[in-house]
Amino acid sequence: MKKNGVKKFIGTGIKVLLGSVVIAFLGMKSLDFFYFTTPADQWFYAYLGFGLTGGGVIGYLMIFLWDADTDLKKTVAIVMLFICIIGEMATAGFGLQVNAWEKQGYTLTNSDFDSMVLVVQLLGFAHAIALVAYIAGDQLIEAFSDEDGDGIPNAFDRDYKGKKKQHQQQKQNNNGRRPELIKQYNSETDGKEDFTNPAPKQ
Numbered sequence: 001m002k003k004n005g006v007k008k009f010i011g012t013g014i015k016v017l018l019g020s021v022v023i024a025f026l027g028m029k030s031l032d033f034f035y036f037t038t039p040a041d042q043w044f045y046a047y048l049g050f051g052l053t054g055g056g057v058i059g060y061l062m063i064f065l066w067d068a069d070t071d072l073k074k075t076v077a078i079v080m081l082f083i084c085i086i087g088e089m090a091t092a093g094f095g096l097q098v099n100a101w102e103k104q105g106y107t108l109t110n111s112d113f114d115s116m117v118l119v120v121q122l123l124g125f126a127h128a129i130a131l132v133a134y135i136a137g138d139q140l141i142e143a144f145s146d147e148d149g150d151g152i153p154n155a156f157d158r159d160y161k162g163k164k165k166q167h168q169q170q171k172q173n174n175n176g177r178r179p180e181l182i183k184q185y186n187s188e189t190d191g192k193e194d195f196t197n198p199a200p201k202q
């Protein structure tokens, strides 16, 4: 039992250590790349770029574990987790390339630069779509689906909205009527069976 506890402890430690090494290695390499591609006086872009990749991996993992409460949100979080991992790999790879080039005195060709920029653009695009889908996806699906099946999406369906309102109104009416029914019930039973108020009457 105690031995297992120690093993578990070591296992957890190694997990954390490995995770930190991987994040630090990949993160620093992609940071190299972002530093290389952003102007020196706009260094903060390099860190923002990290948010598209390594930071995004951690962020979407947390979002998946702690925040995603619908199927759509879970799907978006998982897809983005993988996209961020791929982006992290790509930019870390670029970082390694850039390091090697700098050492050997090579310069970037236009097509090298274009392909790097394209990757970053695609990453940014995926992030933008994912955020919209995550934040408003469920509402958008509801707005554009056709719940009463008359061929008009809910958001543009006046009948549907009317029905919804009617339904809510009815619900409110029912709630409003309830105390009356209880009063009636109480008067019929002389209040002896007052199920709404278990405390003794004063």
Ligand SMILES: [Ca+2]
Residues within 6 Å of the ligand: 146, 147, 148, 149, 150, 151, 152, 153, 154, 157, 160
């Ligand atoms: Ca409809």
